[in-house]
Amino acid sequence: MSSELEPRPTTAAPRRPARALTRLAGVTVLAGALVVGASGTALAAPGPSADAVRVSTAPPAAVDTANRPPRTTHGPCAYTETPEEPAARPVPLPPDPRRTPARGSVRVTLATNHGPIGLTLDRAAAPCTVQSFLHLVGKRFYDRTGCHRLTAYPTLSVLQCGDPSGTGEGGPGYRYRDELPTDLPPAPTDPTGERRVYARGVLAMANAGPDTNGSQFFLVYADSALRPNYTIFGEVDAAGLATLDRIAAGGVAPTADDPAPVDGAPALPVTIRKATRWHHHH
Template identity: 75%
Template sequence: MAVALAVVLGGGVAQASPEAPGSTRGPCAYTVTPDEPAARPVPLPPDPRHTPDRGHPEVLLRTNQGPVPLVLDRAQAPCTVQSFLHLVRRKFYDDTTCHRLTAYPTLKVLQCGDPSGTGEGGPGYKYEDELPTDLAPAPNDPTGQRRTYPRGTLAMANAGPDTNGSQFFLVTSDSVLRPNYTVFGRVTPAGLATLDKVAAGGIAPNPDSEVDGRPALTTDIERAKRTC
């Protein structure tokens, strides 16, 4: 799915298992999206009465270009972290490709999380935003509405308000966006080295754009696993 950033940060959502209820009853209210077919079947995440909101779980994305270790932040986005870990446990991200790399002057991200590899797929459910409130204002922004997503930020892609699914983006260099994307962790220095390699490879040739498209260095998530 897409946004101007929307395509960048398009978070495809899709259909969950047929027996799943329409929405979970906990505070995260993960909601089935039957009109958008699932890229890979997965049940709705657990949604306990109290969403865990402390701690920094660690996840390793093992890619064909190198490791991308992530440190998640429950306090910043508890429902997002809970969903992401659920998808990791269910092997939703295994054997998937990161389908989008951007190299605009103010937007440099690698986007992943769609098993279909099209930018349109997701897990079969959506949930509400947990938007950041502590991002620094973007420099030289006359509107005062944009913020800086620092290098190494891990955030959810979306296709509009409250449409989070499975797609996420990794900020390879400080980027300017409206604060409309849920931040739920960061990339470690070892992961940044891998992202730098992918970014340096550039965008695969395409007739539409020289700064937005598939990475020339195909980047596949071979396995995602929780490490701590």
């Protein structure tokens, strides 16, 4: 689920919802991990050895899946239904043409309650990811959704969004393969050389392990050190970085257990009011 690490934007590690919360308690152990939970995406604390941006997974839904195998699209992206993790908001599988568009860039704006976040999606870096993201934008999957996780570790500084359920466990009801970056520089903070720099401005996908991309993504507001297991599919514009800086400056919402957390809900609640794709007119 990594993507290339250039000054291209990347996504932060998603956070595990529900059952994953027990793991969040051991932040030092999981430091640096971005996890998507069972039904959502979880983000663990960055640590000396760990680094996961995860999506939490929810307990299996009581769905009778014996009747038929999960549907999979027939193109190269092979978007596959996840009956055990139903969509947080109903949406069909993305189109999957024989030739996935793999050239050029596409602009998307996330209108948030803290200002606009402009994104430039890179089709060459991650064609299947961009195709899915644009599909979800077009189906208004991201409209009126929150960004449920903010991290402020020295090695993981991301805002995680894209779960309509707001739990970190939600997704689109399908998953697809990683398109990982291969050219990211080594993180200077990691003596093992395993972590890479996911630079400020990177737009990346959160996941729950290999090839589990769905709808959760992360925006990197300060250079972060992650294993290259998260697909990078675009970058954030200057105005978007200013918006991210305002959100990050608010910090993580305190809890009964931790008056000054570095991983959790943003203290300034973040809502994506509308996601819009810009079409170029020639």
